[in-house]
Amino acid sequence: MNALSAHAxxxxxxxxxxxxxRSRSALVTAFLAPLGLAVVFGTMLSNTEASTFDIxxxxxxxxxxxxxxxxxxxxFDEQASDEQEGSIVFTVVGSEALAxxxxxxxxxxxxxxxxxxxxxxxxxxxxxPISAQVGESIGYSxxxxxxxxxxxxxxxxxxxxxxxxxxxxxxxxxxxxxLLLFFTVGTAARSMLxxxxxxxxxxxxxxxxxxxxxxxxxxxAAATLGALGFVVVWIITTAAFGATWGSPAGVILMIxxxxxxxxxxxxxxxxxxxxxxxxxSAQSVVGFMxxxxxxxxxxxxxxxxxxxxxxRFSPNGLSLQGFSALNADNAxxxxxxxxxxxLVVFGLVFGGVGLQxxxxxxQI
Amino acid sequence: xxxxxxxxxxLAKKFGDRTAxxxxxxxxxxxxxxxxxxxxxxxxxxxxxMIAGILGADSGSIRVGGQPVGPTQHGAxxxxxxxxxxxxxxxxxxxxxxxxxxxxxxxxDGARRKARIEQVLEIVGLRDRADDRVDxxxxxxxxxxxxxxxxxxxxxxLILDEPTVGVDPQSRNQILDSVEHLGQSGLSVIYxxxxxxxxxxxxxxVGILDHGSLLAVGSQRELVSRVGQxxxxxxxxxxxxxxxxxxxxxxxxxxxRSVDVTSVGLELNVxxxxxxxxxxxxxxxPHGEVQGVEIRExxxxxxxxxxxxxALRD
Ligand SMILES: Nc1ncnc2c1ncn2[C@@H]1O[C@H](COP(=O)(O)OP(=O)(O)OP(=O)(O)O)[C@@H](O)[C@H]1O
Ligand SMILES: [Mg+2]
Numbered sequence: 001m002n003a004l005s006a007h008a009x010x011x012x013x014x015x016x017x018x019x020x021x022r023s024r025s026a027l028v029t030a031f032l033a034p035l036g037l038a039v040v041f042g043t044m045l046s047n048t049e050a051s052t053f054d055i056x057x058x059x060x061x062x063x064x065x066x067x068x069x070x071x072x073x074x075x076f077d078e079q080a081s082d083e084q085e086g087s088i089v090f091t092v093v094g095s096e097a098l099a100x101x102x103x104x105x106x107x108x109x110x111x112x113x114x115x116x117x118x119x120x121x122x123x124x125x126x127x128x129p130i131s132a133q134v135g136e137s138i139g140y141s142x143x144x145x146x147x148x149x150x151x152x153x154x155x156x157x158x159x160x161x162x163x164x165x166x167x168x169x170x171x172x173x174x175x176x177x178x179l180l181l182f183f184t185v186g187t188a189a190r191s192m193l194x195x196x197x198x199x200x201x202x203x204x205x206x207x208x209x210x211x212x213x214x215x216x217x218x219x220x221a222a223a224t225l226g227a228l229g230f231v232v233v234w235i236i237t238t239a240a241f242g243a244t245w246g247s248p249a250g251v252i253l254m255i256x257x258x259x260x261x262x263x264x265x266x267x268x269x270x271x272x273x274x275x276x277x278x279x280x281s282a283q284s285v286v287g288f289m290x291x292x293x294x295x296x297x298x299x300x301x302x303x304x305x306x307x308x309x310x311x312r313f314s315p316n317g318l319s320l321q322g323f324s325a326l327n328a329d330n331a332x333x334x335x336x337x338x339x340x341x342x343l344v345v346f347g348l349v350f351g352g353v354g355l356q357x358x359x360x361x362x363q364i
Numbered sequence: 365x366x367x368x369x370x371x372x373x374x375l376a377k378k379f380g381d382r383t384a385x386x387x388x389x390x391x392x393x394x395x396x397x398x399x400x401x402x403x404x405x406x407x408x409x410x411x412x413x414m415i416a417g418i419l420g421a422d423s424g425s426i427r428v429g430g431q432p433v434g435p436t437q438h439g440a441x442x443x444x445x446x447x448x449x450x451x452x453x454x455x456x457x458x459x460x461x462x463x464x465x466x467x468x469x470x471x472x473d474g475a476r477r478k479a480r481i482e483q484v485l486e487i488v489g490l491r492d493r494a495d496d497r498v499d500x501x502x503x504x505x506x507x508x509x510x511x512x513x514x515x516x517x518x519x520x521x522l523i524l525d526e527p528t529v530g531v532d533p534q535s536r537n538q539i540l541d542s543v544e545h546l547g548q549s550g551l552s553v554i555y556x557x558x559x560x561x562x563x564x565x566x567x568x569x570v571g572i573l574d575h576g577s578l579l580a581v582g583s584q585r586e587l588v589s590r591v592g593q594x595x596x597x598x599x600x601x602x603x604x605x606x607x608x609x610x611x612x613x614x615x616x617x618x619x620x621r622s623v624d625v626t627s628v629g630l631e632l633n634v635x636x637x638x639x640x641x642x643x644x645x646x647x648x649x650p651h652g653e654v655q656g657v658e659i660r661e662x663x664x665x666x667x668x669x670x671x672x673x674x675a676l677r678d
Pocket of ligand 1: 379382383384403404405406409410411449558
């Protein structure tokens with residue numbers, strides 16, 4: 001009788017939801033907290049540099065080609081402007097040295113330096129990571145198209161981002177919603193430990209139910225609230241702040257994948273902890289760390305290569321990779337497949353181990 | 365001979381180096397109320413948890429209705445109803461919601477669950493408060509709701525782990541009444557307590573547990589006679605300088621074994637208190653003023669004292 005019972009899982013999940021609705025904690029985790037986050041980030045990002053990406057262009061080559069590229073960039077400016085009101089502002093800067101100066105004093109966030117033969121160098125501001133990111137992606141994409149057009153393809157064409165710049169609001173929306181998941185889904189393990197302490201768990205186990213089914217039910221309830229919270233962030237950033245997350249079907253799949261991965265990790269943490277308080281603080285610490293590694297605060301493209309690699313081993317990193325692909329590359333569901341598989345595997349491995357660990361930690 | 369509902373053989377459990385339960389063997393017959401009497405930390409809850417199949421034993425066997433019980437052996441679980449020592453309820457739900465939840469986990473189907481919820485609410489006397497949240501209950505009501513859940517799936521063996529802890533005398537009486545009733549209705553009950561009056565009132569047989577070991581098992585009468593306890597007549601009064609004479613006088617009576625002089629009077633150890641009482645008082649009254657008299661028949665407290673050298677509640 002070690003099999004999970006769907007009936008027990010469902011019974012535990014619905015009761016858990018009922019209790020959380022009654023205590024209003026469900027309202028907070030699934031609605032108010034995500035709403036607050038979306039509004040705060042939406043307002044912050046639409047009123048700061050995020051809405052205007054100041055990018056300098058340096059015609060360093062002085063050739064006909066480099067002048068042409070500069071023109072092309074300006075026309076890109078116009079295209080982009082049509083799509084997203086006034087989001088990218090290009091300024092022609094006299095020299096590379098001048099561009100560095102302007103980056104230092106914050107006038108521009110990045111500079112695209114065009115060489116005589118069309119080689120592209122992107123200077124990035126450490127203080128304006130988002131403009132830097134946008135500058136870099138535009139630089140790469142122009143460089144890529146130039147290279148393919150003129151000579152044979154070069155590795156420069158491996159632009160991390162495609163035709164349109166990463167939508168910052170969608171990026172941070174997904175990242176914050178992912179961080180929030182640690183707290184929401186983490187409540188499952190905590191609730192389990194509380195049940196152990198107040199004897200409701202022993203009482204459940206005195207019937208024909210096992211720990212796995214009970215914990216799975218609790219995770220199901222918490223994950224439902226977590227997914228709802230994610231959807232709230234998605235809807236609010238889109239409807240109120242004009243974020244573009246990409247294909248809705250893709251977003252929904254990514255939300256499910258992210259909830260699965262983070263749910264697994266928080267089950268794992270829950271399995272390692274012995275008291276509800278421990279579970280809660282461990283979830284926050286690990287949540288913040290994985291979010292940090294995953295690029296929730298600074299996009300991984302702006303961080304050193306080792307951290308970028310590391311970010312793939314964070315569920316948040318994997319998740320953000322998928323969301324970025326959706327919103328910047330207009331990726332389809334097929335393109336998301338590897339990321340989704342990665343997320344689900346992440347969830348299953350950590351969740352499976354966590355479930356085993358929990359059997360011990362709830363020992364009466 | 366009545367059939368055996370629970371058979372415990374050589375049951376043992378250690379937590380680290382501490383032996384919580386040591387080689388317990390006992391049985392409970394159908395329809396019997398069996399008491400496990402022991403002080404704090406004697407291993408009552410540990411034993412109950414193993415019988416309920418939520419805690420694995422280190423060694424020994426438990427059979428309920430002939431089927432083995434353990435954390436991975438679910439065969440007999442439907443026959444066992446556990447009422448944990450703590451209030452094992454969601455306090456933010458109503459009693460009816462709690463009953464419904466635990467009933468579902470017992471795989472009770474809708475109609476049976478509904479009907480049975482009404483029955484158990486009736487048994488514990490909570491029908492009119494069934495739709496109130498448990499955290500709005502008094503301590504005694506919580507205790508009764510706790511019992512209701514244990515009864516829900518119609519177990520043949522009810523495990524009550526100190527069901528009257530922390531309740532006022534009135535609620536306690538109410539709970540004892542219900543348990544008495546359940547016992548009379550044919551349910552087999554294991555009742556743990558460290559109140560000997562409860563064990564005396566409710567239990568057909570009692571096991572005396574101390575430091576994880578069963579020191580003795582039997583009916584109250586058997587236990588008492590086994591430790592050779594006698595009735596006592598406690599006489600309080602003033603015998604002043606005539607105490608010696610008074611003692612000498614009662615000692616001549618047939619059936620008086622010994623007399624102790626205490627700070628408040630005399631204590632007579634006798635073979636049959638009620639048979640000798642009148643004669644004893646008649647012998648004493650010329651030598652002083654008798655202010656009160658009390659008969660103490662040997663009880664489980666005395667048995668415990670005699671077996672362990674300690675009082676039950678230290
Ligand atoms: N989970 C545990 N871990 C370690 N020791 C334990 C655990 N549970 C019980 N014990 C120990 O086992 C012994 C028996 O405890 P148990 O709870 O069974 O006693 P009890 O008779 O129910 O006491 P009480 O009347 O206080 O409820 C005690 O010494 C206790 O400290
Ligand atoms: Mg106990």
